[in-house]
Amino acid sequence: MRLAGRKSTSQLTVAQTVMMIAVGSLIIQPVGDRNIWITMVITFLMVITLLFIEYIALKYNIFETFVYGKSLLVVENGQVNESN
Secondary structure, three states, rough: OOOOOHHHHHHOOOHHOOOOOHHHHHHHHHHOOHHHHHHHHHHHHHHHHHHHHHHHHHHHHHHHHHHHHHOOEEEEEOOOOOOO
8 A cells, every 4th residue: 555655546446445454465465374376356347346335435425425425515515514
């Protein structure tokens, strides 16, 4: 996450952030266990799952609202919208 930088990390979705942390944890496993193929398969499956979630969220607005929530305008026309 440090390599990605603060701005890039803040623009990630929740699913992307969770996957990044999970894949980082998985990459460390073969160092101690020396079983790299299982780790590579699990990492591949996690990345495919993330791509699938992103694709479905892109195609179906209801799923996107369910997974990522709905954004609200805090500042509208230069005025703070206190109800949001």
